[in-house]
Amino acid sequence: MRTTTRLRLRRKIEKLNNQLLSLGALVEENVQLAVKAIERKDADLATRVIDGDLEIDRKEVDLEEECLEILALHQPVAVDLRHIIAVLKINKDLERAGDLAVNIAETAIHLSGEPKMIIPPDYFVMAQKTYSMLRKSLDSFVNMNIEGSYQVLQEDDEVDRMKHTLHKKFEEHVGKGPESTSNLIHLFLVSRHLERISDLATNVAEEVIYMVTGEIVRHGKKDIGV
Secondary structure, rough: OOHHHHHHHHHHHHHHHHHHEEEEHHHHHHHHHHHHHHHHOHHHHHHHHHHHHHHHHHHOOOOOOOHHHHHHHHHHHHHHEEEHHHHHHHHHHHHHHHHHHHHHHHHHHHOOOOOOOOOOOHHHHHHHHHHHHHHHHHHHHHOOOOHHHHHHHHHHHHHHHHHHHHHHHHHHHHOHHHHHHHHHHHHHHHHHHHHHHHHHHHHHHHHHHHHHHOOOOOHHEEEEHO
């Protein structure tokens, strides 16, 4: 009987993993499409991102309900409990990343009306690094690979530096005129959204470390080596 119950729980957890990966794939795609919408100033592509967030929200709710049902019916302990708690947190972080992709898409819609505006390439370098962190954090979940997770933690500092550099450039150019300032503000918000997505990718990586080792690294990540 105990073996049967254990197998049932393992199947439930495997289903959770698959649901989380499905959600993660949608979020990855929406983040990438949102940045493309900025690059192309493509309002139609941005609208696709906004519409796609409804599916992300639905999957997030379904996964949370599944986690709560397992906690209530199976009362998991030790490694299994740790796994489900981590999935709950990652689920929420991915949904928030999806919301930030929507924010970027909304900025793309605004910029689509400014065809002459030149977007500095630094934004796309930052976007590529952010997207890479998100993918790497999800890969570390798939493979239960804490080395990949620690790499994500280290790369977060690089994204922070990129955002700081863009902030300084924003301050240098602001004030050249109300039209210019308005567009720069919208563009600078993109860097803030990207930085926040990188923070959420870092959260995912931290949860993978917790799942594998039981160690909470949130407040000491700067001093942790691979």
